[in-house]
Amino acid sequence: MCGRGANTFSPEQLQRIFDITNMGNNSRNNHGGSGGSGGSGGSGGNNNQNLNTNNQTNQQTFQSETSNEENFLPKYVPSYNLGPTNILASIIDSSTILSTNKTNKIVRTFQPLKWGINPHWNEKLTLINARSETFQKKSIFNKMKRCVVIFSGYYEWKKQGKIRTPYYHTSINGSDPLIMAGLWSQRMEDGKPIDFPRCIILTTSPNEQTKSIHNRMPAILEKNMVDTWICSGYKHNEVSNLCRPYPGKLNIKQVSNYVSNIKNKGKRCIQKFSKEQMLMNKFFTKNKTKIVSGIKRESTNTKEEEEEDPFFSLKKTKTFQIKTSPKRLNSPIIKKEKNTDSTNNLKKN
16 A cells, blocks of 8 residues: 545544544534535535535645644544545544453544654654554554554555556445554653654555555455454454455546645545546647747646646656857867858858
8 A cells, every 4th residue: 555545534424434432522513514414324425525615625724733733632634635644534442441351342432643653763754554464573563552544445556667557446335434454652751642643554465456556455444343453452463364455346446646646635536537538628728838939848738737647757858958158169170160161251252
């Protein structure tokens, strides 16, 4: 998994779908309603419309709500384009039971988490994924707790030479959430948080359907596995077998390179790629820049079209200006050429 996904579910929808007991700081009052009548299995109802029409507002809200350095309480905002350091929707077990009694009741808690952890030996390094086959054997993950991270779908780029083509993966019906196995932790000092709670997503081998796109895929869990995975009574090695190549089928479609820019957060990110539409847009696009021959050649493509066209990078050509330096003008060869021209002119006269 390369590290990009979408989640259009509102916190209230996720609460209904997963029967979440504790919503923490992500209540209805903080997000202006349930986001429409998408139902427990829908992808957002009017919430999608709000995401599309109020995308700029959502981005401003996201930036302001995740910059609370005093309390370190991140707030999740739905988006069609989520990447590392963005806030993800997750579910954890907030029960304070530290014993190994596996019969204790799970307290499902909605916990927004910042995507990516910084290991203590290199805080400039950000880890966003870990291999599910070996995470339980590595000391960096020993003290981390387990969580499930919720997505509407995830993006994966297929490499063909220098060309990278994005594909969007969702549940087979396109409306059920994808439940991914994750790990989370929060740095504390004297009993107080000194950083946002952070998470990574576990990956596994691809299934038959996805192996032609990428050699890894997220560890996707079934809904009935959630409590077992997040239960604090189990050790990592006792539940690691839940992480396996997804046995079901996914809905996979090619999308445009518009999603490659993390700043693009709107619904256009998940729209199916259409070469015909891309060519049509280019046909009707007028180049407003005057072309001055011999000086500079401006591209007739708009910035968005350049992002959408996977072949654009192969079309770019460089123009050069050839200048003759004063030293070149005074060289013996050029002087000789000038003298020859003068002699020829005298002969003609």
